[in-house]
Every structure is written in C-alpha cells, then in structure tokens.
Amino acid sequence: MAEPRIVVMGGSAGAIEALLEILPALPAGYPLPVLVVVHLPGGQQSMLAEVLGARTPLAVIEAEDKARATPGTVHVAPPDYHLLVEADGTLALSVDAPVHHSRPAIDPLLESAADAYAEGVVGVVLSGASADGAAGLAAVRRAGGLAIVQDPATAWSPHMPEAALREADPQLVLAPAAIRAYLVSLGGTEVRR
Amino acid sequence: MITQDVDLEIRLLLEAIFEKYHYDFRRYGGASMKRRLVRAAGRFGCRTISALQERVLHEPTVFPQLLEDLTIQVSDLFRDPSYFRAVRERVVPILATYPSVKLWIAGCATGEEVYSYAILLREEGLLERTIIYATDIHPPALARAEAGVFALERMPAFSENYQRAGGKASLSDHYVTGYGGAAFDRSLRARVVFADHSLATDEVFAEVQMVSCRNVLIYFDRALQDRALRLFADALCPMGFLGLGSRETVRFSAEARRFTEFDRSERIYRRA
Numbered sequence: 001m002a003e004p005r006i007v008v009m010g011g012s013a014g015a016i017e018a019l020l021e022i023l024p025a026l027p028a029g030y031p032l033p034v035l036v037v038v039h040l041p042g043g044q045q046s047m048l049a050e051v052l053g054a055r056t057p058l059a060v061i062e063a064e065d066k067a068r069a070t071p072g073t074v075h076v077a078p079p080d081y082h083l084l085v086e087a088d089g090t091l092a093l094s095v096d097a098p099v100h101h102s103r104p105a106i107d108p109l110l111e112s113a114a115d116a117y118a119e120g121v122v123g124v125v126l127s128g129a130s131a132d133g134a135a136g137l138a139a140v141r142r143a144g145g146l147a148i149v150q151d152p153a154t155a156w157s158p159h160m161p162e163a164a165l166r167e168a169d170p171q172l173v174l175a176p177a178a179i180r181a182y183l184v185s186l187g188g189t190e191v192r193r
Numbered sequence: 194m195i196t197q198d199v200d201l202e203i204r205l206l207l208e209a210i211f212e213k214y215h216y217d218f219r220r221y222g223g224a225s226m227k228r229r230l231v232r233a234a235g236r237f238g239c240r241t242i243s244a245l246q247e248r249v250l251h252e253p254t255v256f257p258q259l260l261e262d263l264t265i266q267v268s269d270l271f272r273d274p275s276y277f278r279a280v281r282e283r284v285v286p287i288l289a290t291y292p293s294v295k296l297w298i299a300g301c302a303t304g305e306e307v308y309s310y311a312i313l314l315r316e317e318g319l320l321e322r323t324i325i326y327a328t329d330i331h332p333p334a335l336a337r338a339e340a341g342v343f344a345l346e347r348m349p350a351f352s353e354n355y356q357r358a359g360g361k362a363s364l365s366d367h368y369v370t371g372y373g374g375a376a377f378d379r380s381l382r383a384r385v386v387f388a389d390h391s392l393a394t395d396e397v398f399a400e401v402q403m404v405s406c407r408n409v410l411i412y413f414d415r416a417l418q419d420r421a422l423r424l425f426a427d428a429l430c431p432m433g434f435l436g437l438g439s440r441e442t443v444r445f446s447a448e449a450r451r452f453t454e455f456d457r458s459e460r461i462y463r464r465a
Contacts, residue, residue, distance in 0.1 A: 066445040084224035112224040
C-alpha cells in the first residue's frame with residue numbers, strides 16, 4: 001500500500017465505544033490527520049469532541065469550515081453538518097440533504113477523502129445501525145486506499161460493518177483493539193522514517 | 194458513472210454554465226460541488242459529466258432543474274436558536290439606536306431566515322423601521338420565500354426553535370394554516386425586498402447595519418469567500434454586524450482584519 005496520508009472513520013450506534021478503545025492509543029505527534037463522523041441526534045449540541053478529547057492525547061476538535069486537516073489532530077464532524085475534505089487538504093462543511101437519514105453522514109466524508117487523497121486514505125467503518133459508510137468505503141477501496149471494517153462480531157450494532165463488508169470488499173476486518181494497533185503502527189513507521 | 198477525468202469535466206461544465214447562463218459556480222468548493230454534480234448526472238441518466246454538459250447546453254429544460262440541484266438549501270426557522278437569542282438580546286439593542294435599520298440576508302434561499310428575523314424584529318418593536326434585503330441567486334427560491342408558506346409538519350420543530358430562541362409569544366401568532374401549509378402573516382414581509390443577487394458576480398447595493406449570511410460561505414472556495422466577505426465589509430456601516438453559520442468563521446479569510454469578534458460562540462462579528 002502507498003504511504004497513508006489521512007485516516008477517516010465513521011460509525012453510529014456503538015461507534016463512540018469503539019472510538020474510545022481506539023483513539024486514546026494514538027500518541028501525541030501522530031503524523032496523520034484523523035477525521036471522524038459519528039451520527040448524532042440532530043439539533044443537539046454535541047459533546048463528542050469533549051468526550052473523546054478527555055481520553056485522547058491528540059487534540060480533538062469540531063471541524064471548522066476551511067480549516068486544514070492537521071496531523072496529530074482529530075477533527076470531528078459538527079452536529080447537523082456533513083464533513084468533507086478537499087484536494088488541498090482543507091476541510092469543508094455542507095448542509096446538503098441528509099444521507100441515509102443522517103447529517104453528518106459517513107459517505108460524503110469517505111467519498112471526498114477518496115477523491116482528494118486516493119491511495120493515501122485509510123478508511124474505517126465502525127459499529128452502526130444504518131448502511132451509511134458502505135458506499136464511501138467502496139470509493140476508498142476503488143481509489144486504492146486501505147479499507148478497514150470493524151469485525152461485526154465485536155460491534156454493538158453490526159448492521160453498518162456488515163453493509164460495508166458486502167459493498168466495499170475491505171482489506172481488513174478487525175476488532176477495535178486490532179484497529180487501534182494497526183493505526184498506531186501507521187504512525188510508528190512514519191515517525192521512524 | 195465514469196469517473197476518470199471528472200474534475201476536468203466539472204471545470205468545463207461550470208465554465209459552460211457561466212458562458213451560457215451567467216451563473217458563476219466556478220469558485221464553489223470542490224468536494225460538495227462534485228457530490229452534487231455526480232448525483233445530478235445520475236438523476237439525469239448521464240454516464241459522465243460531459244454527457245450532462247451536452248444536455249445542459251442543448252435541452253432548455255435541463256438547466257433549471259440542475260440549478261435547483263446546485264442551489265437547494267433547506268434551512269429551518271430559527272435554525273441554531275442560541276444564535277437568534279444572541280441577536281435578540283445582544284445585537285438588537287444596538288441596532289435599535291439607529292433611526293432606521295437595514296438588514297441584508299444574503300443567500301436567503303426559501304426564506305426561513307427571512308421570517309425568523311422579521312418575527313424577531315417585530316417582537317422587539319424594530320420591524321417597522323427596518324428594511325430587510327433578502328437576496329439569492331435562484332429566482333424560484335426567492336418566489337417561494339416571498340410566498341412565505343411552509344409545510345405544516347415543519348411547524349412543531351420551528352416552534353420549538355422559536356421558543357428556545359427567546360420568542361415572546363407563540364410562533365402560531367405569526368401564521369395561519371390551511372391546505373397542509375402554514376402561511377406567514379403577509380405584514381411580516383411588508384418591509385422585505387426580495388432580489389436576485391450573486392455574491393460571485395454582483396456588487397454592493399446598499400449600506401446596511403447588519404448582514405446575515407449563514408451556511409452559504411461553506412459552499413465557496415477561499416477566493417469566493419474572500420469576495421463575499423469583502424462585499425459584506427463594504428456594505429456594512431462602521432461597527433455594523435455580520436452573522437455567519439455556527440461553524441463558519443472569517444478567520445481564514447484575507448478580509449479577516451476588517452472584522453472583530455462580537456460573539457465568538459455564535460459567530461457574530463462587527464465591522465472593524
């Protein structure tokens with residue numbers, strides 16, 4: 001696989017638990033930007049960045065329009081906006097129609113990352129209760145990136161990982177602990193280089 | 194959809210649209226525009242963006258439908274109630290010190306924001322000496338905004354927003370229902386001028402005390418954001434207010450120095 005340049009992750013029901021198993025292990029100075037979409041009830045001010053940030057060495061912030069996707073930073077999609085990434089590495093938000101009844105949705109993030117970073121994308125679909133993320137992960141795969149799906153047997157809600165398995169033909173199907181180890185190792189090779 | 198060369202085809206299509214129809218989408222943000230165009234191409238049964246271009250240029254009925262796809266913006270009344278509460282409690286008392294107030298709502302789409310401001314200003318006793326300029330690039334959206342009719346099933350959410358935004362009465366005091374719709378009191382728009390205006394190609398048309406442009410700039414690239422913010426700065430009187438969407442900022446813009454923060458969390462700025 002080509003050198004990874006960005007990690008994009010998404011999930012819904014059960015995803016916060018998986019993220020809390022994965023993100024706290026990423027060390028300060030992690031060399032890749034991490035973009036995260038979790039489905040949240042609309043209209044509610046999200047505490048997601050605070051919840052994840054309190055347990056994570058990396059900075060966890062809500063994505064701002066036109067901000068740069070920054071290495072060592074977790075950018076979380078704000079409630080009621082889709083999060084996308086542009087070819088120049090800046091973040092973009094949109095209030096386009098919900099996808100799979102959700103805004104933010106995972107497909108726009110993964111598809112835009114596949115467009116922008118091609119084989120440099122590591123896409124991760126976590127536990128969740130809809131089919132969102134499957135088309136996006138398939139786009140990541142087609143663009144030559146690395147597609148990872150949380151093992152449905154470990155997912156609080158297996159529907160989303162199962163849909164991604166069917167549609168995206170991922171290279172890796174892993175439990176959260178193994179996803180964690182894999183993402184940490186991506187950082188390690190960069191740091192040593 | 195054949196996706197090879199899609200970026201090139203998008204550039205050509207947007208150029209063609211500009212040349213033929215004078216709508217300038219050339220500096221809209223790449224990722225969202227691409228998503229919208231790829232989906233639109235699928236809906237028109239086109240295998241490529243080039244095929245869509247052929248239809249846009251040669252079939253008169255296609256462009257109006259595509260324009261709808263490219264501009265459609267569905268907002269809510271009092272979207273982000275805390276924003277409208279801040280406008281009511283912190284901005285309106287300052288606006289009230291002017292003998293007359295001009296408010297420019299840029300990118301008003303189908304009018305949700307227009308009625309939010311009109312109701313708020315009426316309740317604060319300011320509407321009768323305010324002129325609201327409500328502008329958009331999409332004439333059918335302006336027509337819907339001017340009609341002021343919204344689906345009845347949206348009203349419960351709008352009412353909740355209104356209350357959380359500090360509404361002083363009941364939202365239903367401001368509309369009548371019938372035929373599955375809620376029609377807002379026509380006197381709310383007696384002070385509203387609806388006009389076709391493009392932040393990409395048109396210039397400043399008035400001096401105003403406040404500009405509200407929420408969740409429009411997110412669709413623009415940096416250069417077009419800079420242009421829009423320059424128009425706002427040029428239009429605003431000194432110390433005039435600029436309200437943006439809850440995740441938008443002037444910070445990354447070349448025009449940033451022309452604004453100061455007024456309410457950081459609600460994204461309300463003042464002309465420096």
